[in-house]
Amino acid sequence: MAMLHTVNKSPFEINSLERCLQMAKSGSSVLLIEDGVYGALDGTVFSAKVKAADGLTTYVLGPDLKTRGLDPAKLIEGIEIIDYDGFVQLVADHDRIQTWL
Amino acid sequence: MSETKKFMYLNRRAPYGTIYALEGLEVVLIGAAFEQDVSMAFMDDGVFQLTKGQDTSDSDMKNFSPTYNALGDYEVNKIYVEQESMDDRGLTLDDLQHLVWEDEDEDYAKKPSIRVVSRQVMADLLEEQDVILNY
Secondary structure (H helix, E strand, O other): OOEEEEEOOOOOOOOHHHHHHHHOOOOOEEEEOHHHHHHHEOOOOOHHHHHHOOOOEEEEEHHHHHHOOOOHHHEOOOOEEEOHHHHHHHHHHOOEEEEEO | OOOOOEEEEEEOOOOOOOOHHHHHHHHHHHHHHHOOEEEEEEOHHHHHHHEOOOOOOOOOOOOOHHHHHHHHHHOOOOEEEEHHHHHHOOOOHHHEOOOEEEEHHHOOEEEEOEEEEOHHHHHHHHHOOOEEEEO
16 A cells, blocks of 8 residues: 655644654655755755655655755755656555645 | 834745745835835745745746845845754855845945844844844
8 A cells, every 4th residue: 555645844844744754654655845845955954864764765846846946956865856747647656645734 | 203123024934835935025125115224034944035046937836036136226135044044954155046235335336135144143133123024
């Protein structure tokens, strides 16, 4: 039962992403959208927690990165950038979605 | 003639995810008409408001980041950014827009508006304000 977890809040402001990473089981996917995309940045006080999450595949929504002026080169290695079509595909490919507001 | 007061607009939210950043910026521009001693402060996720390279062409939102360049023309030229907030987010001054104002006392020389300050200095700045408006 692969689950897709979405996070739309900044990890620097609220603990949604931290809780998501704690609760998501190995084999799950995590998609960062809206202000959640800040969680994909490397070199921050939060990035070690994202890197330490074992067995998760992490995605970030490209249009939301671009809106905020975030350079793809500054993301944590291994995080995959997807577009809206990729978002739809992820939803279709997973059994359930958990939205961490 | 009323006396001039020190107004600070304190910004702590990232742009786009909520309406705070845009609303705050609009209030600063409107408030500039009242000729007070105005400054802006950016801390926590507010520092993300000033990043360069924002491009909303794929997200159907209003890109208001160029508007920060207009602040100098409204005599809003004290823009304080907290160093610790930038450090926590892996940002340096180089990641922020280069905002300037023209000093009419020095033949309209362009001077930088952004002043990076420590948390301690920011605390002192908050202390000396007459009014702090939060966004």
